[in-house]
Amino acid sequence: MQHQTVIEPQKGWKFIDWKELVEYRDLFYFLVWRSIRVRYAQSMLGVGWALIQPFFSMIVFTIVFGNLAKVGSDGAPYALFSFAALVPWTYFSNAVTESTNSLVAEANMISKVYFPRIILPMSAVLAKLVDFVIAFILLCVLMLFFLQPPTWGVLALPLLIVVMMLTAAGIGTWLTALAIQYRDIKYAMNFVVQLLMYAAPVVYPASLIPDGWRWLYALNPMVGVIEGFRSALLGTNPMPWGYIAIGLIMSLILSVTGALYFRFKEKIFADVA
Numbered sequence: 001m002q003h004q005t006v007i008e009p010q011k012g013w014k015f016i017d018w019k020e021l022v023e024y025r026d027l028f029y030f031l032v033w034r035s036i037r038v039r040y041a042q043s044m045l046g047v048g049w050a051l052i053q054p055f056f057s058m059i060v061f062t063i064v065f066g067n068l069a070k071v072g073s074d075g076a077p078y079a080l081f082s083f084a085a086l087v088p089w090t091y092f093s094n095a096v097t098e099s100t101n102s103l104v105a106e107a108n109m110i111s112k113v114y115f116p117r118i119i120l121p122m123s124a125v126l127a128k129l130v131d132f133v134i135a136f137i138l139l140c141v142l143m144l145f146f147l148q149p150p151t152w153g154v155l156a157l158p159l160l161i162v163v164m165m166l167t168a169a170g171i172g173t174w175l176t177a178l179a180i181q182y183r184d185i186k187y188a189m190n191f192v193v194q195l196l197m198y199a200a201p202v203v204y205p206a207s208l209i210p211d212g213w214r215w216l217y218a219l220n221p222m223v224g225v226i227e228g229f230r231s232a233l234l235g236t237n238p239m240p241w242g243y244i245a246i247g248l249i250m251s252l253i254l255s256v257t258g259a260l261y262f263r264f265k266e267k268i269f270a271d272v273a
Helices: 018-023 025-041 048-068 078-105 119-127 129-145 152-179 184-198 211-217 221-234 241-272
Strands: none
Touching: 018 025, 025 119, 025 129, 048 078, 048 129, 078 119, 078 129, 078 152, 078 184, 078 221, 119 129, 119 152, 152 184, 152 221, 152 241, 221 241
């Protein structure tokens, strides 16, 4: 008996069809594997690319902000202070950039065959976890070098990683749906990511923000993630549960609204790709 699939246009707002995603799980695994393989197997430096960006950023930040500008580091060595922030931030920025470009890069594929388009930005977000793990291992080596023991806050790291991934996925799906129609988004990504970095406590501690503004500052989910990483690994401050709670709520809002907007615009992707 011949199997026939009928694809009908959808109207209105739709959420993610999880049953359909399960049916296309093999394609999802393949896209994740392909991203990892292209990243490491077809480059001269291989895993070195996962280390170069945060490591050299740490050196520059330590010289400029730690030694010249004398920016505070809550009592931790500035190199560790900045690298503990750069590990989650580098994942976030690269995951958002890769997912934003994913539909445009696969324009030929999405105009020829049907599959759940959201697989493309999601595979980019998941594939970047390999870079994150490699950079995290280097962070552990630096902690050994500086004789910096972690705290019991490491038990909160899984929650922080979930918030980090939800934030990257939420912003990534928003920007992916916009970038396929408005190519300006793709060209502006590097500039926007640079600006966003200074809106998060990557090179400075969140304690520099005046008390009355911290709730507004915490609306950026990466604030809770970065301060949580520092608290867990360096013991700079008590675990910032307030920042993390606000960040978790914001990351959920970004993920849900991003998925809704992506599904709403999905019907035009093949026409504008």
